[in-house]
Amino acid sequence: MAPSVPRTRAAAALRMNQIALDNQSHMIRLLRAKLATERRESAATNEGLETKVSILERDLQIQRCDNHSLRNTVTQCHKDIDRRISQLVEAKKEHKTNQVALEASHKTIAGLTEIGFCMSKKIERMKAKNQQAR
Template sequence: MCEERSALHKTTSNYMREERSVLERSVLRWRTCEERSALHKTTSNYMREERYVLERSVLRWRASEERSVVHKRRRIDEIRCLGRCRRKSDFSNERADFTISPAKRDLLCMLSVMLCSEIAPSAPRTRAAAALRTKQIVLDNQGRTIRRLRAQLATERRGLATTKKELEDTQVALEASHKVIVGLTEIGLSMSKKIEKMNVKKQQVRANHLECHQKFQARIHEAEDSMQAQHLLIEALVDEKDSLLQTIHGLKEANNAPAPFDGDWEEEPEEEPEQEEIEDIPLGEGEIDDE
């Protein structure tokens, strides 16, 4: 029974060790999935912030471009109005040559230079447009990376759901195994109690057997002593009989009388003393009868 209990304990310990290793592996997988999801969340938040900043910068640039275009259109309209608002006094005759005062000529030259400088694209604006284009490219790349990371996050979430389901299944199996182990331990405890009771009964039976054996040996010794005393008594009686016969024979020879028992004398066979029948000793309950 001890070997069976040790084997049962070994099997249960091995099963518990395997279940614990499976549970630890599933927990590690779940933790790695949680860490990956947290990393994806942080990266997605960072990318979202960067995209928001770039969108704001694009909106500001577009607003500034719209304002500059409106300003250019206004200046062009002003110049056109100045060109149309010519006084009649500036023309001496319709056939005469077109004459402009020096002050107006200087003003028109300055306005034309300003208009050309405003209409022609400047170097800082081209650099800003290039930077904006690069930012737009970076934004597109970041959008693609965000989409890719979202797809990876969806796959990781699906894997996390499967791992959670496996973890729940393993938890259910572990609870069932715990119940089985509890039942087996209860069975082992009941069996150990029964074994202890049987050992106690066995010890009691041995003690009763030894006591009965000692009593039986004491009675045997008493019977042997009584038999020896009877043998001694019989031997003494036989000797006394022999002596009496000798005295009778001597007296008859002295009287010259025929021996009454001559010829027909037969020695009586010595009766063996009846051995005392040894009573059967009743054995108590649970005692062993050694034949």
């Protein structure tokens, strides 16, 4: 019986090694399946992230266009305000000129009225003298 014991032990060791290899093969298959699943999930996540990035980039571009349009609008408003201020300054100068001319006209009219009043008095006096002389 002695010669069969080493064979039995060797067979048992071989069988144990075979079981260990089978377990390792099974574990490798499980890990490969898990890796494939993780890769698919990663690809799906990556695709989702790329979609989000694309949407965010598009939104950013739209926002930039809106900002550019707003800047142009603000710039145009500033130009319009500057133009309107220039017009108001010119109108103020013209108003001042007209006011000075109006005051001069009032003085002229007052002077002419005074002259006319004096002339009327002289005419009245002359009429009175003519009537006394008759």
